[in-house]
Amino acid sequence: MEMHRTSLPMGILVTLLFLFLLAPVLLVFPISFSGDQILAFPPSSWSLRWYSALASNTVMISAFSTSFVLAAIVTALSLLIAVPAAYAIVRLKTAGSEFLFNLFTAPLLLPTIVLGLAILIVFASIGLLATFHGLVIAHLVVTLPYALRVLAVSLGAANMACEEAASSLGAKPLTVFRRVTLPMMTPGIVAATALCFLVSFDEVVITLFLTGPRLTTLPVELFNHVERRADPLVASVSVLLIIVTLAVVLIVDRSMGLTKTFVEKK
Amino acid sequence: MMHQKNFAAEASQGDPDAYLRLEGVSKTYGDFEAVRSLDLAIGKGELVALLGPSGCGKTTTLRMIAGLVPTSGGRITVGETDLTAVPPHGRDMGLVFQSYALFPHMTVARNVAFGLEMRSIPRGEIDRRVKEALAMVQLDKLAERRPRELSGGQQQRVALARALVVKPSILLLDEPLSNLDAKLRDEMRTQIRDIQQQVGITTVFVTHDQVEALSMCDRIVVMRNGRVEQIGTPVDVYERPATPFVASFVGRTIRLSGTANGDGAIDIGGDVIRSAAGLAPGPAEIMVRPHRIEVDWTGQAKTKDDVNRLSGVLCRITFVGDVIQYHVGIGDAEVIAEASTTGNQQLPAAGTPVTLSWRVEDTMAFGSGQ
Numbered sequence A: 001m002e003m004h005r006t007s008l009p010m011g012i013l014v015t016l017l018f019l020f021l022l023a024p025v026l027l028v029f030p031i032s033f034s035g036d037q038i039l040a041f042p043p044s045s046w047s048l049r050w051y052s053a054l055a056s057n058t059v060m061i062s063a064f065s066t067s068f069v070l071a072a073i074v075t076a077l078s079l080l081i082a083v084p085a086a087y088a089i090v091r092l093k094t095a096g097s098e099f100l101f102n103l104f105t106a107p108l109l110l111p112t113i114v115l116g117l118a119i120l121i122v123f124a125s126i127g128l129l130a131t132f133h134g135l136v137i138a139h140l141v142v143t144l145p146y147a148l149r150v151l152a153v154s155l156g157a158a159n160m161a162c163e164e165a166a167s168s169l170g171a172k173p174l175t176v177f178r179r180v181t182l183p184m185m186t187p188g189i190v191a192a193t194a195l196c197f198l199v200s201f202d203e204v205v206i207t208l209f210l211t212g213p214r215l216t217t218l219p220v221e222l223f224n225h226v227e228r229r230a231d232p233l234v235a236s237v238s239v240l241l242i243i244v245t246l247a248v249v250l251i252v253d254r255s256m257g258l259t260k261t262f263v264e265k266k
Numbered sequence B: 001m002m003h004q005k006n007f008a009a010e011a012s013q014g015d016p017d018a019y020l021r022l023e024g025v026s027k028t029y030g031d032f033e034a035v036r037s038l039d040l041a042i043g044k045g046e047l048v049a050l051l052g053p054s055g056c057g058k059t060t061t062l063r064m065i066a067g068l069v070p071t072s073g074g075r076i077t078v079g080e081t082d083l084t085a086v087p088p089h090g091r092d093m094g095l096v097f098q099s100y101a102l103f104p105h106m107t108v109a110r111n112v113a114f115g116l117e118m119r120s121i122p123r124g125e126i127d128r129r130v131k132e133a134l135a136m137v138q139l140d141k142l143a144e145r146r147p148r149e150l151s152g153g154q155q156q157r158v159a160l161a162r163a164l165v166v167k168p169s170i171l172l173l174d175e176p177l178s179n180l181d182a183k184l185r186d187e188m189r190t191q192i193r194d195i196q197q198q199v200g201i202t203t204v205f206v207t208h209d210q211v212e213a214l215s216m217c218d219r220i221v222v223m224r225n226g227r228v229e230q231i232g233t234p235v236d237v238y239e240r241p242a243t244p245f246v247a248s249f250v251g252r253t254i255r256l257s258g259t260a261n262g263d264g265a266i267d268i269g270g271d272v273i274r275s276a277a278g279l280a281p282g283p284a285e286i287m288v289r290p291h292r293i294e295v296d297w298t299g300q301a302k303t304k305d306d307v308n309r310l311s312g313v314l315c316r317i318t319f320v321g322d323v324i325q326y327h328v329g330i331g332d333a334e335v336i337a338e339a340s341t342t343g344n345q346q347l348p349a350a351g352t353p354v355t356l357s358w359r360v361e362d363t364m365a366f367g368s369g370q
């Protein structure tokens, strides 16, 4: 592999661009250590008071745990549905699988706000508003297309001859799937897990329509909080969000590395 | 059509020793016939090549034997067992793919162990047999590597070890050498043949490389458009091709058309060529291997009874190192004759009248019907 050498001006330009893009995010960190009553930069004094305020804010804490549990359940369900679906579409090529794939991935093309409204109307009529399982279903509508895309691509890239070799070596179909297909899909599964988790954890637009005073998620609560008051609590919540997000992104990055180790030399 | 019938009779009745049998096996995709009523009987321990141009149905045939592609008709049996409806995991066949298809997430040793694990063999015996198999292909040192850390030739040998370690009843190889460079291909050719003989395993070898088929295999099945053109030993197929297609596909040939006059001779632009084939009067074609042709420009070549002679004009000479190629114009056609180089040759100039001669028995003649 040839090393890419970037010229100095190019390097400076790229650094500036990154700073520009990241500045708002980076600002959140100093602000979260502010000792002030109101949101301002730079803070006039430093303290950990907004972290302790966060720790004793039961609404935020419960919204965080709702978001976390919701994202975990949505991710698990997405995989449970998308892995077999991707297999049926890519490998078995069952009748109508093309149609199924398009149907599943269609929400990717719709404006989220329209999707949110549609779900609101449907859920209102069947009493799913402000319920946890309602949220799970709504988030699945958003995460499944991602999961299916990623898994279908990763399965498509896996050499089908490996599965045939396994079966000719005496492995029954389920064993082939467990011992060969699934491990070959691992990078895709890791990536899909991370993606689903992030999408669900960050989802605001649709969730706004579906949450109520008794059930709310962290991003929605953050939104509500900012509307009511302008204290630096939101900064400490943001830091929490960023840390969870970064952790997930790191997993994705690791899985990309994994992809390279798994993909065969051509 | 008569041709086909004969093979069918041969496969189902003759040859009681046949181990792997294909009877009227066919495969259609929509209304496209990829393999048409194929009959084949392979003896135990035999190495048989399926040879033919791209798209003639070799891989499809092999995959039907392995059970990876369902047949559209016909029967496949091994010994007394009818395997036609048996799924691949119940067929006990070792398969080596063109892409090797090693499991990327397993080490070399785990790859080779896979088939043994599927057979619920105790761990200790698995370890021993994996070691043996890897030693057989000289890869014992690389047991803990991953497939992507191996060269093409090494991957190929792992694939071979993985297929053989389970002692399958049949070994199926689909162009296993086509991804290797020329030198390695030569080496692997010998190695595969040696291992095949040592293990004594019945083997079907798919290739589109005639040199591979001729040099490695006991018998060759020449295929074209989903049909068998000829089944025979390498010598049969090379020396006594059943059709012009076989003659031109296996080995190199020069090709001239003329008219059969009914008494065993063929008229080519005034020269009379004799052959062993009794052709009916009408348009005919003769073929000769370039290296069987002698080129004479001294005008002193002796006329003999068992030698065909044809006169032409030298167009040009190509020096290819080991051999010299004489491009000779005969009427409108140009043919190539080949001779070994000797070092101190006096070569004629272009435009020199020359005489080509070759033995009558080296003349392959075909009527227009073939």
Ligand SMILES: Nc1ncnc2c1ncn2[C@@H]1O[C@H](COP(=O)(O)OP(=O)(O)OP(=O)(O)O)[C@@H](O)[C@H]1O
Binding pocket: B029, B032, B034, B052, B053, B054, B055, B056, B057, B058, B059, B060, B061, B208
């Ligand atoms: N799944 C399929 N659907 C439709 N046609 C197919 C399918 N698989 C193979 N064919 C056709 O069947 C014919 C035989 O294919 P096959 O793969 O057996 O050829 P081959 O002799 O192995 O050729 P090659 O030397 O290129 O590998 C080809 O014309 C191919 O296009």
Ligand SMILES: [Mg+2]
Binding pocket: B058, B059, B060
């Ligand atoms: Mg092929």
